[in-house]
Amino acid sequence: MDGEQISQNKTIERITKIVASEHSYFEGHFPGYPIMPGAAIVGLMLDTFRLNSVVITQPIKFLNIKFLNEILPDDTVHIIAKNEIKQWFVQVSVNDKICARAVLEIL
DSSP states (O other): OOSEEOOTTOEEEEEEEOOOTTSHHHHSSOTTSOOOOHHHHHHHHHHHHHHTTEEOOSOEEEEEEEEOSOOOTTOEEEEEEEEOSSEEEEEEEETTEEEEEEEEEEO
16 A cells, blocks of 8 residues: 555644435434444544555554544534654544544554
8 A cells, every 4th residue: 555654743634524414324323313423433533544645554542532522414524633653643523623532552
């Protein structure tokens, strides 16, 4: 896979449009009041690296994942990831409101 290896003090950003309410995971999470599941939010965090050509070749683990506010269908999310010595600090927000944050540790 092409891409750069993780370098210290690198910051990557991406803005994405969340899938419409017709997405299948909104049907069961939750009927009548759909919110984005936590697993899908973690997937967005990981996609940030792949879509910015950052290659993580070592095993990883998530530390301190916090889901602070809901993400609704059609929300536009902003994801920022900052690298500091074997850890990435990842934050997901909608309209300047933090919805989730986590530390991704490189083992």
